[in-house]
Amino acid sequence: MKRNDFSFREGLLCSLVLLGVMLLCVCLGSVSVPLADTVTAIWNSVFGLPIPEGVSKSIILSVRLPRVLCVALSGAALSLCGAAMQGLLRNPLADGSTLGVSAGASLGAVVALAFGVTVPGLPYAGTMGMAMLFAFGSLMLILFLAYGLDRSLATHSIILIGVIFSMFASSLMSLVISFAGEKIKSITFWTMGSLSGSNYTYALILLTGLVTCGGVILFHARELNAFAVGEENALHVGVNVKRVKLTLLISISILIGVCVSVGGTIAFVGLVTPHAARLIVGPNHRRLLPASLFSGAIFLLLADLAARVVLRPIELSIGVVTSLVGAVAFVLIFARTRKGGA
């Protein structure tokens, strides 16, 4: 019988695979580190033991591990948001960019980078704060406009306004960039998505976002099922449609804002991995959401690994890799969905 919930065994299996991929990503890079050294360094530092001589401590603990953590958390968060949005808006093409939140967050970050918005003593806090602020502001604006269009907060009005808002935000971004002068390179790199400057603070911020907002999303799996079948149907079976939609949209936009502020716009993760997960576990969100969480993390880790390794020592932007792989994967999945039905 097809199970309703994500079983403990499945969770354990996914966790083990994720852990394996994470270790692999810490080991490989422009300089490869032996697996034993990696495990020793992480184990000993977690339990406060001295790290033996000869182990590349700084590469493992200061560069690779925080980055791997950030990548895994971002991937999980973006994928979870994509899965939730595809269910909520009943649209298999929905993700952060459809709602306009990614574009809003990017605009905030670009403004911060171009005009040098900083918080003294906290590097990157300016960019991060502005991205989160703009993500939330965009959502509020989109909801306000959609509400003005029709009082029931109908899904299609939200998508329509989101797409229009994305275009608007992109043009504003171009405008800001044209005034940015010599900062143009860092801005461009950032808009393509990059997690190269990760540190443990970022990882902690992502983890906090994922536990709180992601938790809210995971708790709404049943409601998402109802929405995915149809908004009207959701109302009729007893879902408090407006409240649930608002709660989910706010959680999703905060989480996307956090991800964008840390890693820039990383395209296609939120779009492709939930699709892939749906092919394996089916559309039931009680299984789909956890599956998307894991597959998003694994997919982004592998994409980041490819970005670091394929053309080493040159490092590609992670967004370039996800877009390249994602676009092809998306076409394949879409073709299969059309044929077989998923």
Added chain:
Amino acid sequence: MLQAQNVTVRYGDKTAVDSVSFSLEPGQWLMLAGPNGAGKSTLIGAVAQSVAYEGRVLLDGKDMSALRSAQRARQMAVLSQRNAAQYGYTVEEIVQLGRYAYRRGFLGREPDADRQGIERALALTGLQEYRRRSILDLSGGEMQRVFLAQVFAQDPNILLLDEPANHLDLPYQQHIFGLIREWVSQPGKAVLSVVHDLSLAKKYGTHALLMHRGRCVAQGETDAVLTRENLRQVYEMDVYAWMRGLLSQWRDNSEEFGVRS
């Protein structure tokens, strides 16, 4: 058990439903009839709380707009014609959604009552063998049966139907209406429905409410409402003569067949 008092729905300047009142008692199947644009579906939408309205809708004396969504869903279920699948949920998963209003807590396991409700609904609609099928593989008629099963699993006392058998082949129409008639014969159940086909309204309805341009023209027992005179007034044509004409064509045909065989 269900009362609508002066329900009015406006879309901008247009009044779609104009101060309509009615009441629905256990055992009744109230048919909303009238030509296109009479406001039947809008009235159902208002009662289902999916359309904003003025006036009051009372459920067992309580104002429906004050009820929580889940409370309402335990009392009243809605089957509409607009059910298009997007994702490949299984038949069983769709029927399970009917139990949403009965869930306890976020992580609560499925109680036995839920299991029984789902099984009974699947059995009633003859869908037991379809339970693992993806709804994307179903025909329009089978799909409508799945959503009827969802509505039965919801175990309401009042069922609202918005042209449930529209676009369906005759055997499916007959099947769906037969199932609903069986359902409403249980104690304490009632149905409010929009049906375009007047002969269906006459066959299955116990009561009828005839609407025209948002207003109620007549209401009461089906035979007293769907009279030749009332229908002529609302449809601006002799509906009786037209229908009889249609039927006579059939009779001629069958006689023709009879002669040949």
